[in-house]
Amino acid sequence: MKKFTLIGSGLVGSLLSIYLSKRGYKVSMYERRPDLRTNRISAGRSINLALSDRGWRGLEKVGIADEIRKVALPMKGRIMHDINSQLSYQPYGKEGQAIYSVSRGGLNCVLMDLAEKQGVEIFFNERCDGVDLKKGNAIFENFETQKKTEVHADYLFATDGAGSAARLQLQLSTDRFQYSQQYLEHGYKELSIPPTPDGDFAMDPTALHIWPRGSFMLIALPNMDKSFTCTLFFPFDGENSFNALDTEEKMMTFFTKMFPDAVSLMPTLKTDYFENPACSLGIIRCFPWSYEDKLLLVGDAAHAIVPFYGQGMNCGFEDCVVLDQLMDAHGEDWKTIFHEFEVSRKPDSDAIADLAVANFIEMRDKVGQKEFLLQKKIEAWFSTKYPEKWIPLYTMVTFSPDIRYSEALREGQRQESIMKKVMALDNIESKWDSEEVENLMLELLNG
Amino acid sequence: MKKFTLIGSGLVGSLLSIYLSKRGYKVSMYERRPDLRTNRISAGRSINLALSDRGWRGLEKVGIADEIRKVALPMKGRIMHDINSQLSYQPYGKEGQAIYSVSRGGLNCVLMDLAEKQGVEIFFNERCDGVDLKKGNAIFENFETQKKTEVHADYLFATDGAGSAARLQLQLSTDRFQYSQQYLEHGYKELSIPPTPDGDFAMDPTALHIWPRGSFMLIALPNMDKSFTCTLFFPFDGENSFNALDTEEKMMTFFTKMFPDAVSLMPTLKTDYFENPACSLGIIRCFPWSYEDKLLLVGDAAHAIVPFYGQGMNCGFEDCVVLDQLMDAHGEDWKTIFHEFEVSRKPDSDAIADLAVANFIEMRDKVGQKEFLLQKKIEAWFSTKYPEKWIPLYTMVTFSPDIRYSEALREGQRQESIMKKVMALDNIESKWDSEEVENLMLELLNG
Numbered sequence: 001m002k003k004f005t006l007i008g009s010g011l012v013g014s015l016l017s018i019y020l021s022k023r024g025y026k027v028s029m030y031e032r033r034p035d036l037r038t039n040r041i042s043a044g045r046s047i048n049l050a051l052s053d054r055g056w057r058g059l060e061k062v063g064i065a066d067e068i069r070k071v072a073l074p075m076k077g078r079i080m081h082d083i084n085s086q087l088s089y090q091p092y093g094k095e096g097q098a099i100y101s102v103s104r105g106g107l108n109c110v111l112m113d114l115a116e117k118q119g120v121e122i123f124f125n126e127r128c129d130g131v132d133l134k135k136g137n138a139i140f141e142n143f144e145t146q147k148k149t150e151v152h153a154d155y156l157f158a159t160d161g162a163g164s165a166a167r168l169q170l171q172l173s174t175d176r177f178q179y180s181q182q183y184l185e186h187g188y189k190e191l192s193i194p195p196t197p198d199g200d201f202a203m204d205p206t207a208l209h210i211w212p213r214g215s216f217m218l219i220a221l222p223n224m225d226k227s228f229t230c231t232l233f234f235p236f237d238g239e240n241s242f243n244a245l246d247t248e249e250k251m252m253t254f255f256t257k258m259f260p261d262a263v264s265l266m267p268t269l270k271t272d273y274f275e276n277p278a279c280s281l282g283i284i285r286c287f288p289w290s291y292e293d294k295l296l297l298v299g300d301a302a303h304a305i306v307p308f309y310g311q312g313m314n315c316g317f318e319d320c321v322v323l324d325q326l327m328d329a330h331g332e333d334w335k336t337i338f339h340e341f342e343v344s345r346k347p348d349s350d351a352i353a354d355l356a357v358a359n360f361i362e363m364r365d366k367v368g369q370k371e372f373l374l375q376k377k378i379e380a381w382f383s384t385k386y387p388e389k390w391i392p393l394y395t396m397v398t399f400s401p402d403i404r405y406s407e408a409l410r411e412g413q414r415q416e417s418i419m420k421k422v423m424a425l426d427n428i429e430s431k432w433d434s435e436e437v438e439n440l441m442l443e444l445l446n447g
Numbered sequence: 448m449k450k451f452t453l454i455g456s457g458l459v460g461s462l463l464s465i466y467l468s469k470r471g472y473k474v475s476m477y478e479r480r481p482d483l484r485t486n487r488i489s490a491g492r493s494i495n496l497a498l499s500d501r502g503w504r505g506l507e508k509v510g511i512a513d514e515i516r517k518v519a520l521p522m523k524g525r526i527m528h529d530i531n532s533q534l535s536y537q538p539y540g541k542e543g544q545a546i547y548s549v550s551r552g553g554l555n556c557v558l559m560d561l562a563e564k565q566g567v568e569i570f571f572n573e574r575c576d577g578v579d580l581k582k583g584n585a586i587f588e589n590f591e592t593q594k595k596t597e598v599h600a601d602y603l604f605a606t607d608g609a610g611s612a613a614r615l616q617l618q619l620s621t622d623r624f625q626y627s628q629q630y631l632e633h634g635y636k637e638l639s640i641p642p643t644p645d646g647d648f649a650m651d652p653t654a655l656h657i658w659p660r661g662s663f664m665l666i667a668l669p670n671m672d673k674s675f676t677c678t679l680f681f682p683f684d685g686e687n688s689f690n691a692l693d694t695e696e697k698m699m700t701f702f703t704k705m706f707p708d709a710v711s712l713m714p715t716l717k718t719d720y721f722e723n724p725a726c727s728l729g730i731i732r733c734f735p736w737s738y739e740d741k742l743l744l745v746g747d748a749a750h751a752i753v754p755f756y757g758q759g760m761n762c763g764f765e766d767c768v769v770l771d772q773l774m775d776a777h778g779e780d781w782k783t784i785f786h787e788f789e790v791s792r793k794p795d796s797d798a799i800a801d802l803a804v805a806n807f808i809e810m811r812d813k814v815g816q817k818e819f820l821l822q823k824k825i826e827a828w829f830s831t832k833y834p835e836k837w838i839p840l841y842t843m844v845t846f847s848p849d850i851r852y853s854e855a856l857r858e859g860q861r862q863e864s865i866m867k868k869v870m871a872l873d874n875i876e877s878k879w880d881s882e883e884v885e886n887l888m889l890e891l892l893n894g
Contacts, residue, residue, distance in 0.1 A: 171628070172615075176683075176727045180627035181618070236623075280623045 012299030013159030058317030460606030505764030
């Protein structure tokens, strides 16, 4: 029987291993870290994630969506906190639509349990040191024993994330490998809001909270234990930056001024701020994603993105769904499967990479502006009247897994150019739901 | 005394070592290849290069321009060969201006000789395996003895070219290293035109020859031995491509149709075509170029570009000139020297990278078009009348070392938008040197 080896048992690796073993293949997975299920998750990694429709579809196809739904918290919209602690609300979609806060570690543990139940063998503490592309071998070094193992596989899947060792091998050993790693000037740091003394959520747990402040922002997502995990997205350098806020006094003065209502809910702010690392935000693009029929990059290893559309994991799970469809279509013709995968997924992963960067500006700046909120209100109103003519961009990306990311990006750009004209109308704020606006939008849509 | 170590004794490394040793520093240089001066140059690397004013300035400052001038062949313009073997000519600049064909290997040998005369120690067959950034140590492995050496340096300069091992270390060991490697769909292959039976050049040796064919091209530069080195720039894949021309018959049919006058001068075409490799054309961009005051990337290691503007070596030599000016300004403050170097050179190297890609389209396609040649004629005419108002882009890049590449790019874009309007005039071909055109250009320049 053909042997499949996966490098990395993170979210995408674990899910992909389930897809493969359900097809009857023999699958082994090698993971750099110790077993999450018996060791505490390492600090500094994002603790919760927003699962949405593309991700759910990936879980549903292997029958584990219901199990995850029990430990997922629906967030129906955004609650914006302004500098005077005034709140405003923007729904993400229609009634019944939500994104779901899930624990990264918890989800990963469930996926690994299920993988093992399906017969997947997982080896921990095995760091990939390189790949022999021609032979299809992966070289691992065990952290505890320092033993090196060269594992032969008929098919190697690199699910080892943004820092992929397999991708580095393609960079070093193949000609004309297109590759870029870009980093934002901002980094992120995780902070926390514990439950209230009487054991309840300290804020509304049915929304994602944002403190938009123009060039930076704080966000918070609810956890099952009734705490919130907050993330500060902040420049590394400059006047207001991680490097500038280097004493407790400077940091507290800044937070108290910028996030007054949040500070009062953060008893461990000082410890969190000074002990948790400031992590970088990178975008990885490359091509090709495969080496003959030996190796395929999947998930962040092929296309790491910034987290601002909440789509990193969802996109990786969608990779698994697309691969599964290609296995249906092409059986054991792995060269074709790998090639069709990279050719079809590349434009979509490039699109969500761009959308994610654009959404950072939306979240940290635009959601705090009246004009932007009005625009979104007009789009929602028009979309309700003409659901076939107008699906808001956020809805296409988040709640419409049948629309490809690349289509969503294109359609979103068309919508934006229409809305620019609508928002330029005199007194748009008073006539936003008028027949005039409706007719103009219909006309522009046909133009 | 402080120790300087250079990784790579190519053109830029050798020149930089001379600059440093002239200042009295102790300089060692480690080179991956055997000594060029006692071994034949490896096949497949470009054999001749076009030296122009920025490069000459770099050589003049260390007093070796005159020695090189003796073995350099001036090329005053381009001779275009059309598909019917008809020739047309376009001068590069004004009377007396030329670019110079020099042998890469020959120039490198002269530079290494001079470096050793200045006291630079050169170690050959030493491949850099990595850099210990914190300690400022470079690790080398000797090809012949397999011995590994860890060399300590107070200051490390990475002049190890597009495939720089030191740059890879920055990518692997530092956070937020911006990096991209992009490759064109075209590659290049070297071919040759020997001297005629009576020992003369087979074509005019005072020009660079181009066979522009739209999506691909052949070029030829003269050598001191009265041969020409030809380079075919051609897609790797597709209908007309290296991969498609895989038999002698297909290749000869194609060449005879496309380059009839060249084929008749190429007795070794079959051997050259099938034995010489098709090499890739890559663009490397990264930032930062330094690690504290320990390591600095210089030349292609920091900013490899495609060869179509003939500026790769010239830009690298200009790096040495700029570094020399910064050493004048900042003495032993290497942290400042490194930082100012990367900040000031980055926009210029980005500009020449873009200009070089644009010039590929000019060379392979536009120079074969009447309209383009007319536009260049108008620019030359106007520039002669108003030399202070209009310096043609090619002149700014090639013959004006006081104009930064980034300024040349900006000014070139402005000129292009003006020329677009000029070329749109009715009957421009008959009134190209009229007062009307002159006044329009003056007006657009002031607008």
